[in-house]
Amino acid sequence: MADPFVNRVRVRVRALSPERLINTALRAGVALYDLDRESARELTLSIDAAQWPQLRRILRQLGARFRPIGRRGPFFAWRHFQPQLWLFLCLVVCGLALYGVSGCILRVEVEPRDGVDPQALLALLEQQGVHVGMRPDGAQLRQIESQVLAACPDYTYLALDRRGMVLRVRAVAATPEPNVGRQAGTDIVAACDAVVEQIFVYRGTAMVRPGDTVVRGQVLISGAWSDTGGASGDVTGRAWFSGEGSCPLQNTVLVPTGSKIVIKRFQTPWSCVIIEGDPAGEETARVDQTHAALLDGLFLGVHLVTTRYETLTQAPQRLSEAQARSQATQAAFDAALQRLPLGTQVADTAVDARIQGGRAVARVTFTAVLPIGVPGGR
Amino acid sequence: MNLERSLWTKLKTGALQLPREVAQDLPQLTLRGMDELALRNHKGVARFESTILCVRTSIGEICVCGEGFSLQSIGADLLLLRGRIDRIHRGGAGNG
Numbered sequence: 468m469a470d471p472f473v474n475r476v477r478v479r480v481r482a483l484s485p486e487r488l489i490n491t492a493l494r495a496g497v498a499l500y501d502l503d504r505e506s507a508r509e510l511t512l513s514i515d516a517a518q519w520p521q522l523r524r525i526l527r528q529l530g531a532r533f534r535p536i537g538r539r540g541p542f543f544a545w546r547h548f549q550p551q552l553w554l555f556l557c558l559v560v561c562g563l564a565l566y567g568v569s570g571c572i573l574r575v576e577v578e579p580r581d582g583v584d585p586q587a588l589l590a591l592l593e594q595q596g597v598h599v600g601m602r603p604d605g606a607q608l609r610q611i612e613s614q615v616l617a618a619c620p621d622y623t624y625l626a627l628d629r630r631g632m633v634l635r636v637r638a639v640a641a642t643p644e645p646n647v648g649r650q651a652g653t654d655i656v657a658a659c660d661a662v663v664e665q666i667f668v669y670r671g672t673a674m675v676r677p678g679d680t681v682v683r684g685q686v687l688i689s690g691a692w693s694d695t696g697g698a699s700g701d702v703t704g705r706a707w708f709s710g711e712g713s714c715p716l717q718n719t720v721l722v723p724t725g726s727k728i729v730i731k732r733f734q735t736p737w738s739c740v741i742i743e744g745d746p747a748g749e750e751t752a753r754v755d756q757t758h759a760a761l762l763d764g765l766f767l768g769v770h771l772v773t774t775r776y777e778t779l780t781q782a783p784q785r786l787s788e789a790q791a792r793s794q795a796t797q798a799a800f801d802a803a804l805q806r807l808p809l810g811t812q813v814a815d816t817a818v819d820a821r822i823q824g825g826r827a828v829a830r831v832t833f834t835a836v837l838p839i840g841v842p843g844g845r
Numbered sequence: 846m847n848l849e850r851s852l853w854t855k856l857k858t859g860a861l862q863l864p865r866e867v868a869q870d871l872p873q874l875t876l877r878g879m880d881e882l883a884l885r886n887h888k889g890v891a892r893f894e895s896t897i898l899c900v901r902t903s904i905g906e907i908c909v910c911g912e913g914f915s916l917q918s919i920g921a922d923l924l925l926l927r928g929r930i931d932r933i934h935r936g937g938a939g940n941g
Contacts, residue, residue: 486891498918
């Protein structure tokens, strides 16, 4: 199998003694390939293109007549393209153009995420040298990431991910630091009525002691004499969160009457037409949907739907005192739970439920220990 | 002189453990199937036609007879012949 990547010249030689030619070439260090004896005086051979001038010299010395009949190899490949030169040039131009744009960034995309303003982020990236048409490498992108993160504390994470010609930007906005008791330039005041359990003063002057009862808005740590301009500290207090609920002993509920209605609907993708059993004006509850049959011969989404309903009627219901108390307690529990700050640990729960004027009234009180100090103005 | 040469050859093949064809410059023929012949240590082509190839070697002329011969490559050392090989013998084309 001839090597397609070797440049070869095929020559037809006419000489008195082709063997002499072969031996002379061998002595001169010229290797010959694909020798075919065409006739008594004719020989066809191939030779490396680099050795062709040497062989030509030998052939002239021997007085042989020769004629190159073919050239093959990458060096001569352009000859094949010569008839379609415009096509060859187009390919070259396309290749160059492709190479030119292959490393470029043609679009910068910011992945949508809470707290990330794409426009602001793009402006920030532009300041750091990210623009359409740039040819960044991995190290450059990592450097830009570091620079943006150092320049803008609003982001905790930034990744520049190159996908072909698109630069995808993923950023995570920084979570604001909880400022309970940490904000400078203010006093620390009570967020709710509570009994102080613990107080840690980092800066400022403590105005209360553990065990003191404080009301909402009362100054717990004063920043008035703080030389850095604000109070800072953690205050934990015991607070109470209550909720109330009630439930009447006499109630009205919907009960099934026993009679059933079958409704047949003609359902199309555009509308729904009731063709039998209109339940208008009656309280009903669906019992089952029997089937949705595709009409014969129609391949659209046209169905005949049969649904069975049961009619309902209002009936008085008498609850026992225990049932009413339970329902009222549940309502009060839900109400108290809504007032409780999220994540607060409940230390104790007090429930008071009684019958009052034909209703069960309940009150649920949670005792919770939680941070109560919040920054407040001086 | 012959004795010296013989001793030197024995030293090369025995003590130095060189292959015999290298030590004594003998031709080495490798026949792959019946359509490819490789010949090393040749001294030149005496005759080349489509039915016969005679090659000079250190032990004399080696002739290969057959049909459709084509020298796939020929260099200073190695000769590679393609074609249907019928017979290989020493001496001129007439020797059988």
